[in-house]
Amino acid sequence: MKRSIFNIPNLFTSLRILLLPFLVYYINLHNTFMSLIFIIIITSTDFFDGFFARRFNQVTSFGAKFDTVADASFMVVSLLSLVNADYILFSLALIIISPKIISLVMIQNLNLYKYSAPLPAKLAAVFVYIALVLIVVEINILYIYYCIIISYIFSLWQWYNMIKNRKKYSS
Template sequence: MILNIPTILTLFRIASIPVIMVIFYLPIEEPRLWCALIFIVASITDWFDGFLARKLNLQTAFGEFLDPVADKLMVVVVLVLIVQADPAIYIAIPVAIIIGREISVASLREWMAEVGQRSVVKVSWIGKYKTGFQMVSIVCLLFNADLYGIPVRMLGVVLIYISVVLTLWSMWQYIQLALPQFRK
């Protein structure tokens, strides 16, 4: 395992997960604000580690494995926290769809790698937009309050539904790309 700056940033994202979990439940003032801020910093490292890895030619097999794992762990754990704190069906359904898609696409990518077709299911631009909408919606739902008259929570609900549409669209694209292998 090679520890370079991009890999350290990815490990930071993983380390931020238990920190967010603990702060979420701490009896402190504004715990959800602190969680949202930590999530924002961790999300920025997701973009930054990939940029640095490509720009400085620091890509490693370990980093390529760890980066999507860190992203999925962070998103899934925080989504579970959000649903646990607000178990409304209109939040639980999109969260279940997002988590189901993450598991399905990760499994599809693993299977495609096993049959030597990993490059067929590379991340698409829709997947990148999905991630962007998802991260912003999670920040809004984590924060869960109005900010200077802006209904941040409602914005989070709208954005999570947009991310669900993009989630299903990108999953459909991956399935279409894998169909030739399914037919063999």
């Protein structure tokens, strides 16, 4: 039986993508409060889509790929907006997004078709999300660097597990 792509988790993922223009708008206005509201809503949809997919047995191949696209879109769009609004330099945005790019390349090159984000990947994302919040509220850059370093540590753990368990996740 084929599962429908029209389900609650995919609605949350769609919402994440649809809210991105509003986030860009408020970041470029330097409206800290509204930028934070949209970051919180968007990152919450990342949690809820996975939660509802597993809870109600609505996990689909399309949903997993759509979620990955939405995650990458959120990170790239939000970071480029922060660069455009002079919150951060492009070099810092590149440092923040690099682990996500490396993970996507590894998934593709190691043929990890059945791969779903394990705990280290989720924790790495959480620390990137925290870094985004800290950037928007213009907290001391040192705390942002701490979040980035912690995110890299979790990413390294994720990459180690991907290589170690590649047979488990490959076709």
